Amino acid sequence: MFAMIENLKSPWPWYFAGAIIGLIVPLLLIIGNKTFGLSSNLRHICAACFPANIKFFKYNWKNEIWNLFFVAGIIIGAFIATHYLANPNAIVINEKLKLTLTSFGVTNFSDLMPAELFSLNSLSSIRGCILMVLGGFLVGFGTRYANGCTSGHAIMGLSNLQWPSLVATICFMLGGFIMTNFILPFILQFN
Amino acid sequence: MTMSNNTSPITEKKLDETSACINHSEKKESKLSLLKYTFIGMLFGVVFVKAEIISWFRIQEMFKFQSFHMYGVIGTAVAVGISSVAIIKKYNIKTIKGEKIIIVPKPFSQGQIYGSLLFGLGWAMTGACPGPIFAQIGAGLMSGFVIFASALLGTWTYGFFQEKLPH
Numbered sequence: 229m230f231a232m233i234e235n236l237k238s239p240w241p242w243y244f245a246g247a248i249i250g251l252i253v254p255l256l257l258i259i260g261n262k263t264f265g266l267s268s269n270l271r272h273i274c275a276a277c278f279p280a281n282i283k284f285f286k287y288n289w290k291n292e293i294w295n296l297f298f299v300a301g302i303i304i305g306a307f308i309a310t311h312y313l314a315n316p317n318a319i320v321i322n323e324k325l326k327l328t329l330t331s332f333g334v335t336n337f338s339d340l341m342p343a344e345l346f347s348l349n350s351l352s353s354i355r356g357c358i359l360m361v362l363g364g365f366l367v368g369f370g371t372r373y374a375n376g377c378t379s380g381h382a383i384m385g386l387s388n389l390q391w392p393s394l395v396a397t398i399c400f401m402l403g404g405f406i407m408t409n410f411i412l413p414f415i416l417q418f419n
Numbered sequence: 420m421t422m423s424n425n426t427s428p429i430t431e432k433k434l435d436e437t438s439a440c441i442n443h444s445e446k447k448e449s450k451l452s453l454l455k456y457t458f459i460g461m462l463f464g465v466v467f468v469k470a471e472i473i474s475w476f477r478i479q480e481m482f483k484f485q486s487f488h489m490y491g492v493i494g495t496a497v498a499v500g501i502s503s504v505a506i507i508k509k510y511n512i513k514t515i516k517g518e519k520i521i522i523v524p525k526p527f528s529q530g531q532i533y534g535s536l537l538f539g540l541g542w543a544m545t546g547a548c549p550g551p552i553f554a555q556i557g558a559g560l561m562s563g564f565v566i567f568a569s570a571l572l573g574t575w576t577y578g579f580f581q582e583k584l585p586h
Contacts (some may be wrong), residue, residue, distance in 0.1 A: 239469065239470065239471055240466065242470065242488050242491030242492045242495060244470070245466050245469070245472065245495075246491060246492040246494065246495025246496040247495055249492065249499075250496040250503065251503065252459060252462075253503055254503035254504070254506075254507060256459065257504075257507060257514070257520050257522070258507075258512065258514055258515060259455055259459075259515055260514065261514050261521060262456075266548075266549045266553075267548075267574075269553075270549060270570055270571055271574055273571060278571075278575055280575075280579075282579055283582075284577070284578035284579075284581045285575075285578050293453065297453045297457045297460070298457065298463075299460060300457055300460060301456065301459060301461040301462075301463065302461070302550060302553040302554050303464060303553050303554070303556055303557035304461050304557060305460060305461035305462060305463060305465040305468075305554070305557065306464040306467055306468050306557025308461070308464070308465060309468035310468055310558040310559060313469060319471060319474060322486055325476065325479055325485055337476070340474040340475070340476070340558065340560065341555075341560055341562055342475060346560065346562035347562070348562075348565075358544070360545065360566055361565065363541045363545035363566065363569070364541065364545055364552075364567065364568070364573065365541070365569045365570065365572055365576070366537050366540050366541025366544065367538055367542060367549065367566070368541075368569065368572065368576075368577070369541075369576055369577045370534045370536070372534070373530050373534025373537065373584065374530065374531045374535040374538055375528070375531060375534070376525065379550055380525075381525065381535075383493070383496050383500055384500070386497045386501065387501050387504045388522045388524070389504075390524060390525040392525045392526065392531055393525050395527070395535070396531045396532075396534075396535040397535075398535075399532055399535030399539060400539040400542065401539065402536060403535065403538060403541075404482045404539040404540070404543040405539075405543075406540065407540045407542075408482035408483055408543045409482065412479075412543065
């Protein structure tokens with residue numbers, strides 16, 4: 229039992245994590261006829277809290293409340309994993325990535341996010357503000373414009389063999405590739 | 420995508436079809452029954468943290484082709500998802516309440532291309548897609564709250580300009 233918990237504390241391999249995420253698709257379908265998709269929660273929260281008489285937010289969000297219960301679970305699960313199953317060792321990061329980031333003064337590799345870019349203090353730096361505020365904005369705007377995110381398109385949509393979801397997934401990856409390789413090095417200069 | 424202000428049942432059906440994020444199960448569920456989704460969400464939240472999917476470093480490695488990890492996670496999830504949906508369709512598996520399982524198709528619009536590219540940019544900037552944003556909050560990462568608030572503003576702004584955007 230002790231050995232099992234120790235195993236749970238080290239980072240979980242991709243095949244284990246991938247299998248669990250994949251199984252959420254049939255699980256949600258079978259227990260409640262629900263399709264997996266998380267970005268819609270951002271819309272539901274807008275509809276519930278700031279509808280502002282906008283047509284896009286005029287629908288009965290209460291019918292979708294299961295998804296908000298689901299998200300509450302994600303928050304609780306992440307809390308449990310962080311507090312009771314935390315990896316005692318530092319996160320393993322590709323050496324090349326470390327070198328690249330170090331050249332931009334990002335040297336704290338002890339946590340899941342680099343503190344130089346994603347702490348509340350870094351919000352006052354140009355790059356920290358761009359990454360968190362503009363980045364978050366693009367996530368919220370882009371996923372709704374695309375009618376889905378990694379879960380709704382890349383996992384649920386592809387599971388149901390929807391070609392529009394394949395187009396969306398390719399564009400997600402393309403956008404990410406362009407940002408990381410061509411735009412991020414520019415943003416990171418503005419400390 | 421046109422949405423009418425009219426809230427007759429027919430118009431609502433139309434809105435449902437264009438918004439795949441809206442589900443179709445007619446049966447109301449009690450608060451207690453809804454907790455089952457919270458339990459599945461908890462499992463998901465643990466996986467997000469333990470497989471380091473919420474790590475900004477893992478996302479950068481993915482887009483720099485420096486690690487197989489994220490490709491392995493997404494690839495396995497898609498493979499398991501495709502197999503599961505195929506089995507459900509082939510054997511006409513019903514929900515636990517005996518309903519027929521309905522998966523709403525994702526209709527194509529050119530907005531998916533623009534939106535997906537914009538989301539991709541944001542994903543690489545924050546290291547988070549909408550699911551991991553909530554996991555970041557649960558993990559106590561302060562950045563999660565800022566990214567969440569910004570993402571809400573992004574979604575709200577989309578709603579505000581929706582009819583003026585090319586779809």
